[in-house]
Amino acid sequence: MTRTDAGTANGARLIRDAAADVLRDVGLQAATTRLVTDRAGVGRGLLNHYFRWPELRALAWEAIFVEVEGQETAPARALEDWISTAFAPEARAYWRLWLEATEIAEGDPEMAAALGRVQGRLLRGLTDSLARGQTEGCWRCVDPAATALRLTALQDGLAGLLLAGTTDLSPAEAEAHLRQAFALETG
Amino acid sequence: MTRTDAGTANGARLIRDAAADVLRDVGLQAATTRLVTDRAGVGRGLLNHYFRWPELRALAWEAIFVEVEGQETAPARALEDWISTAFAPEARAYWRLWLEATEIAEGDPEMAAALGRVQGRLLRGLTDSLARGQTEGCWRCVDPAATALRLTALQDGLAGLLLAGTTDLSPAEAEAHLRQAFALETG
DNA sequence: AAATTAATTGAGCAGATGCTCAACTCTGTC
DNA sequence: GACAGAGTTGAGCATCTGCTCAATTAATTT
Numbered sequence: 001m002t003r004t005d006a007g008t009a010n011g012a013r014l015i016r017d018a019a020a021d022v023l024r025d026v027g028l029q030a031a032t033t034r035l036v037t038d039r040a041g042v043g044r045g046l047l048n049h050y051f052r053w054p055e056l057r058a059l060a061w062e063a064i065f066v067e068v069e070g071q072e073t074a075p076a077r078a079l080e081d082w083i084s085t086a087f088a089p090e091a092r093a094y095w096r097l098w099l100e101a102t103e104i105a106e107g108d109p110e111m112a113a114a115l116g117r118v119q120g121r122l123l124r125g126l127t128d129s130l131a132r133g134q135t136e137g138c139w140r141c142v143d144p145a146a147t148a149l150r151l152t153a154l155q156d157g158l159a160g161l162l163l164a165g166t167t168d169l170s171p172a173e174a175e176a177h178l179r180q181a182f183a184l185e186t187g
Numbered sequence: 188m189t190r191t192d193a194g195t196a197n198g199a200r201l202i203r204d205a206a207a208d209v210l211r212d213v214g215l216q217a218a219t220t221r222l223v224t225d226r227a228g229v230g231r232g233l234l235n236h237y238f239r240w241p242e243l244r245a246l247a248w249e250a251i252f253v254e255v256e257g258q259e260t261a262p263a264r265a266l267e268d269w270i271s272t273a274f275a276p277e278a279r280a281y282w283r284l285w286l287e288a289t290e291i292a293e294g295d296p297e298m299a300a301a302l303g304r305v306q307g308r309l310l311r312g313l314t315d316s317l318a319r320g321q322t323e324g325c326w327r328c329v330d331p332a333a334t335a336l337r338l339t340a341l342q343d344g345l346a347g348l349l350l351a352g353t354t355d356l357s358p359a360e361a362e363a364h365l366r367q368a369f370a371l372e373t374g
Numbered sequence: 375a376a377a378t379t380a381a382t383t384g385a386g387c388a389g390a391t392g393c394t395c396a397a398c399t400c401t402g403t404c
Numbered sequence: 405g406a407c408a409g410a411g412t413t414g415a416g417c418a419t420c421t422g423c424t425c426a427a428t429t430a431a432t433t434t
Contacts, residue, residue: 009381029290033422043383048423096293103216103286105351116353123354149356150364153344160343161336164292166303167310169336177337184371196411220392230413235393 012050014040019060024093028061028100058110061101065118068094069125078129083178086155087162087171095159102156123148130186139186147185154181199237201227206247211280215248215287245297248288252305255281256312265316270365273342274349274358282346289343310335317373326373334372341368 018040022031033053037044047056085091105112123145130144141147158174161167205227209218220240224231234243272278292299310332317331328334345361348354 011382032420034420045384045424046382049382053422096290099286099290099347102347102351103283103290105353106283112351112353115351119348119351119353146364146367149348149354150341150368153348153364154337154341154368155344156347157340157343157345160286160289160347161306161340164289164299164302164306166292166299166306167336177333177340180333181337181341181368198411219390221390232394232414233412236412240392 011040011042011046014042015047015050015056016060016063018042019056020063023057023060023064023097027093027096028057028104031057054108054110057104058108058114061097061111062114062118064097065094069118069121078125079133079182082126082129083175083182086178087158087174089171092163095163098156099160099163119152123152126152133186141186150185151178151182154178198227198229198233201229202234202237202243203247203250205229206243207250210244210247210251210284214280214283215244215291218244241295241297245295245301248284248298249301249305251281251284256305256308265312266320266369269313269316270362270369273365274345274361276358279350282350285343286347286350306339310339313339320373328373337372338365338369341365 015036019031019036022035022039026035033047034044036056037047047053050056051059101111101115105115126148127144130141130147133139134141134144155178158169158177161169162171162174202223206218206223209222209226213222220234221231223243224234234240237243238246288298288302292302313335314331317328317334320326321328321331342365345356345364348356349358349361
């Protein structure tokens with residue numbers, strides 16, 4: 001036994017986990033197969049035995065966001081949480097992964113599919129929260145789906161501004177902008 | 188005379204122009220020095236004699252957007268133009284260039300600087316238009332700068348959604364969303 | 375214990391990238 | 405016409421990329 005237990009067939013799991021770690025650390029663009037195999041403590045060839053790089057990359061990317069989606073909360077409370085955690089400093093890695101995915105999705109069907117699934121779930125959850133809040137009289141809201149889309153797009157755009165660091169926008173201000181837009185939308 | 192006129196010293200201009208063309212065609216990520224020199228009809232070495240790649244890339248990128256900034260229009264009319272051209276089909280290449288720049292700006296000071304300049308000018312122009320429209324009574328608008336930032340961020344986010352192509356959002360719908368947000372902001 | 379199968383390794387390939395540098399071409403000057 | 409120098413060339417280097425494949429090791433079966 002050298003370092004891994006050959007013949008045990010836990011290589012695939014090691015690689016999947018390491019890929020997610022690497023994505024979190026260096027982002028989608030800078031991630032390479034060598035970084036992943038080294039992180040997993042596994043030979044270079046094993047990755048290609050189980051996966052192809054675009055497949056593994058999309059897999060690990062989606063896994064990261066699926067993990068975040070775990071916590072579901074109350075109707076109106078969910079929106080407050082969504083807004084207040086949107087630009088938390090520890091979420092920076094997620095902004096980057098999100099924006100990079102948007103771009104990689106061009107010309108990478110597997111990333112496009114993964115991004116579409118996560119986007120769909122996020123948008124659906126937000127729409128539901130808005131609709132339920134509306135029926136419960138928390139706010140008057142014309143079109144939950146349209147509002148959810150605009151709020152998501154605004155968040156993406158604000159995240160892009162923060163990530164580029166080319167404006168004097170702070171995370172706290174970004175959150176305030178998101179909250180203001182939410183207020184305008186829900187009257 | 189082979190193909191270029193050696194000794195004429197128009198190489199730098201040829202390369203700059205070719206770089207902008209290549210960026211427009213294939214985007215920031217896929218652009219390479221070889222594509223540029225081939226397009227310019229110039230030897231591989233000449234590019235590096237005049238520029239370094241990050242420098243040339245940022246230069247050509249900014250030149251593209253400076254060219255677009257040319258047309259200035261009336262106070263309230265400017266905003267209508269901005270909204271109606273934001274998602275015109277022929278603007279697709281610009282969305283991509285814009286989003287790619289956001290990401291490349293991390294770890295590329297020259298792109299960050301170029302992006303910052305263009306962002307600053309765009310934001311300032313939008314803020315001015317909003318402020319002037321406000322004093323002329325076209326709308327009541329609480330904070331022109333904040334509204335301009337939100338509208339820009341929303342546009343970026345919508346462009347990202349369109350580019351990824353992972354939702355069923357159409358350019359026309361994106362424009363409608365931007366217009367709706369504008370309406371909510373200006374009351 | 376031998377044979378068979380599954381799991382894993384890493385040197386190496388083919389392709390791309392930015393960039394270097396000695397050699398070359400052309401223009402202008404005396 | 406020889407010289408000088410700015411302008412230009414492209415083969416080639418160093419590095420990185422995902423991926424292949426024959427060889428090796430471990431687990432399983434006989």
